Amino acid sequence: MTARSTNTGEGSGAQDPHRDIPEATVARLPVYLRALTSLAERNIASCSSEELATAAGVNSAKLRKDLSYLGSYGTRGVGYDVDYLSYQIAREIGVTHDWPVIIVGIGNLGQALANFSGFSSRGFRTVALLDAAEQMQGRTVAGLEVRPFADLAEIVAAEQVSIGVISVPATAAQDVADAMVEAGISSILNFAPAVLNVPPGVDVRKVDLSIELQILAYHESRKAAEADETVDNGSEEGITA
Amino acid sequence: MTARSTNTGEGSGAQDPHRDIPEATVARLPVYLRALTSLAERNIASCSSEELATAAGVNSAKLRKDLSYLGSYGTRGVGYDVDYLSYQIAREIGVTHDWPVIIVGIGNLGQALANFSGFSSRGFRTVALLDAAEQMQGRTVAGLEVRPFADLAEIVAAEQVSIGVISVPATAAQDVADAMVEAGISSILNFAPAVLNVPPGVDVRKVDLSIELQILAYHESRKAAEADETVDNGSEEGITA
DNA sequence: CTATGTGAAGGGGTTCACAGCC
DNA sequence: GGCTGTGAACCCCTTCACATAG
Numbered sequence: 326m327t328a329r330s331t332n333t334g335e336g337s338g339a340q341d342p343h344r345d346i347p348e349a350t351v352a353r354l355p356v357y358l359r360a361l362t363s364l365a366e367r368n369i370a371s372c373s374s375e376e377l378a379t380a381a382g383v384n385s386a387k388l389r390k391d392l393s394y395l396g397s398y399g400t401r402g403v404g405y406d407v408d409y410l411s412y413q414i415a416r417e418i419g420v421t422h423d424w425p426v427i428i429v430g431i432g433n434l435g436q437a438l439a440n441f442s443g444f445s446s447r448g449f450r451t452v453a454l455l456d457a458a459e460q461m462q463g464r465t466v467a468g469l470e471v472r473p474f475a476d477l478a479e480i481v482a483a484e485q486v487s488i489g490v491i492s493v494p495a496t497a498a499q500d501v502a503d504a505m506v507e508a509g510i511s512s513i514l515n516f517a518p519a520v521l522n523v524p525p526g527v528d529v530r531k532v533d534l535s536i537e538l539q540i541l542a543y544h545e546s547r548k549a550a551e552a553d554e555t556v557d558n559g560s561e562e563g564i565t566a
Numbered sequence: 567m568t569a570r571s572t573n574t575g576e577g578s579g580a581q582d583p584h585r586d587i588p589e590a591t592v593a594r595l596p597v598y599l600r601a602l603t604s605l606a607e608r609n610i611a612s613c614s615s616e617e618l619a620t621a622a623g624v625n626s627a628k629l630r631k632d633l634s635y636l637g638s639y640g641t642r643g644v645g646y647d648v649d650y651l652s653y654q655i656a657r658e659i660g661v662t663h664d665w666p667v668i669i670v671g672i673g674n675l676g677q678a679l680a681n682f683s684g685f686s687s688r689g690f691r692t693v694a695l696l697d698a699a700e701q702m703q704g705r706t707v708a709g710l711e712v713r714p715f716a717d718l719a720e721i722v723a724a725e726q727v728s729i730g731v732i733s734v735p736a737t738a739a740q741d742v743a744d745a746m747v748e749a750g751i752s753s754i755l756n757f758a759p760a761v762l763n764v765p766p767g768v769d770v771r772k773v774d775l776s777i778e779l780q781i782l783a784y785h786e787s788r789k790a791a792e793a794d795e796t797v798d799n800g801s802e803e804g805i806t807a
Numbered sequence: 808c809t810a811t812g813t814g815a816a817g818g819g820g821t822t823c824a825c826a827g828c829c
Numbered sequence: 830g831g832c833t834g835t836g837a838a839c840c841c842c843t844t845c846a847c848a849t850a851g
Contacts (some may be wrong), residue, residue: 339663347841348841348842349783349841349842349843350782350842351785352777354780354784355774355777355781356777357779358780359759359777360761368719371760372721372813373809373810373811374810374811375810376681380701380761381761382762384843384844385810386843386844386845387798387842387843387844388721388848389810389811389812389813390812390813390842393811393812393813393814393838394613397811399810399811399812400810400851401809401810401811401812401849401850401851402808402809402810402850402851403809403810403811404810404811406810409777410674411813417782417784418783418834419783419784419786419787419788420780420783420788424679424779424783424786425616426779432678433677433678433681433682434678434682436674436678437673437674437675437677438680440674441674441775443759443775443776444776444779446687447780448776448779448780448783449776449779449783453726465820478833480746487786487808488779488783488786489783494662501647503634509760510786511786511789512774512782512783512786513782514778514779514782517579518595518600519621520623521623526707526789528785528786529781530781530782532685532688532773532775532778533596534679534682534755534773535596535601535684535685535687535690536593536596536597536772537773537822538667538685538689538729538755539596539599539659539661539667539688540592540596540771541729541753541769541771542659542660542661542689542690542729542753543592543595543659543660543753544592544753544769545659545660545665545728545729545752545753545769546659546660547660548767550753562840565830570843577833588819588820589820589848590818590819590820590821591820614831614832614833615832615833616832625821625822626832627821627822627823627824628820628821628822630832630835631820631821631822631834631835633833633834634833634834638834640831640832640834641828641829641833642827642828642829642832642834642835643828643829643831643832643833643835644829644831644832644833645832646833658840691847698843705832768845
C-alpha cells in the first residue's frame with residue numbers, strides 16, 4: 326500500500342533491529358491512541374485490555390498482541406494505566422511532537438482538510454496551503470493564506486516539511502507528487518483518484534472515496550442476492566428432504 | 567474492517583456458493599476498473615496483465631490471481647479486452663446500475679463530498695443531503711437542498727437508499743448510524759473519527775484522515791532514526807570487524 | 808484469583824513458477 | 830512463442846489457550 330511495502334530493499338539492509346512492528350499493528354496504534362484519549366477525557370485512569378479493545382472496536386487478544394510489540398506496558402492482574410500507555414503509543418508513532426504538513430490543492434476537499442480540526446489536534450500542524458490556480462492566490466482558508474504552487478520547494482525547505490497532502494484533480498496528481506518528492510517530502514497522503522509513482526523511500530497512502538463506496542456496493546449486491554435466494558429456497562440449512 | 571467481517575455467521579449459513587471473492591481482491595477490483603476506464607479513454611482496446619497491473623499499481627501475478635476469481639475473461643497469449651473486462655468487473659462489483667446515496671452532515675467535509683464528481687461518475691447518485699443544524703436548512707449545496715435530519719427515514723424509504731455517508735462530528739456519529747440502520751440503510755461510509763457499533767448484516771467502512779497521517783508519521787520517524795544510525799555506523803552490512 | 812503477555816496453531820493473502828491455451 | 834490461469838510454497842496476521850506475574 327505504501328511505496329515502502331512495494332519497494333522493499335531500497336538499500337537499508339537490516340530491518341531496524343530495535344523492534345519491527347507489523348504493518349497491521351502500526352495501522353491500529355492510532356485507533357488505540359484515540360480510544361485512550363477518549364477514556365482519559367472521561368477521567369478513566371486505568372482500563373483492562375477488554376475495555377480498551379471494545380473502545381477501539383477490536384478484540385482483546387489482538388489488542389494485547391499489538392501492544393506486546395511495543396513492550397510490556399501493562400500490569401498483570403490489573404490492566405493498563407491510560408496516561409502511561411497513551412504516551413508510550415504516541416512515542417512509538419512519533420507524534421509526541423508536531424509534524425508540519427502542507428496541503429496542495431485547495432478546492433472543496435482541500436478546504437475541508439484545512440479546516441479539519443482532527444488534523445491539528447493530534448500531532449500535525451498545517452503550515453501552508455498551495456494551489457496553482459490564479460484565482461485562489463491571496464485567499465485565506467482556515468487562517469492561512471493560499472500560496473502559489475511554485476513556492477513549494479521554498480516552503481518545504483523553510484519549514485522542514487516531510488509530509489504532504491494531495492487534494493488536486495487526478496490529472497494533476499502525479500506532477501504534484503513529483504514536485505513534492507523533488508522538494509524533499511518523503512510521505513504523501515493522496516486524495517486524488519490516481520496511482521502515484523514515487524521513488525523508493527517515499528511512502529504514499531491513498532484515500533479514495535469512490536473505491537470505498539464501490540466496496541460497499543459489492544457487499545450490498547451480495548446481500549440483495551442472498552435475500553433473493555432465501556426467498557427461493559425457504560430456509561437453507563439441513564432441510565435435505 | 568466491516569461489521570460483516572467481525573460478525574461472521576449472522577445466520578446465513580452457506581458462504582454463497584456461486585463464488586466467494588477474497589476481501590483483499592474485492593478492495594482492488596475498483597482500482598482495476600478505474601485503470602481500465604483510463605485505458606479506454608486513451609482508446610486502448612486491449613492490454614496485457616502486465617500493462618493493466620502497472621496502470622493499477624500492483625504486480626501482474628496479483629492482478630491475474632484476482633481476475634481469476636471472477637472467471638476467465640482474458641485470452642491466453644493475447645491479453646484482455648478492455649471494454650469486456652471493464653463490464654465484467656463492474657457487474658461483479660454491482661455498479662452497472664447507480665446506487666442512491668445520502669450524506670448526513672453538511673459541514674466542510676460533507677459539502678466537499680457532495681461536490682465530489684467521483685461519487686456520481688462511477689455508480690453512485692447522491693439523492694439527499696441532511697443536516698441537523700437549523701441554519702443549514704434550505705441551503706443548496708451541489709444542486710441539492712439541505713434537508714432536516716428528521717426526514718432521514720422518509721427519504722431512505724422513498725428513494726430505496728441502502729448506502730449512507732456520515733460526515734458529522736465524532737460525538738454525533740453513533741446516533742446518526744443508529745438512525746440510518748433504523749431507517750433501513752445497510753452500508754455506511756464513516757468519516758467521523760469514532761468507532762461505530764452496528765448490528766450484524768450492516769457493513770461499515772471507515773475513512774480516517776488523522777489515522778492515515780499518523781501511519782505516515784510512524785514511518786517518517788523510522789526513516790529519521792535510520793538516517794541517524796547510518797551516520798553513526800557508516801555503512802551497515804558486513805562490517806563485522 | 809485476575810488479567811497480561813506470548814508461543815503455537817490456524818487462516819488468508821501474496822508470490823512463484825509452470826501448465827495450459829491461443 | 831507468448832501470455833493467461835492456477836496449484837503450491839511462502840509469509841503475515843489473527844486467534845487460541847495458557848504460562849506468568851501481580
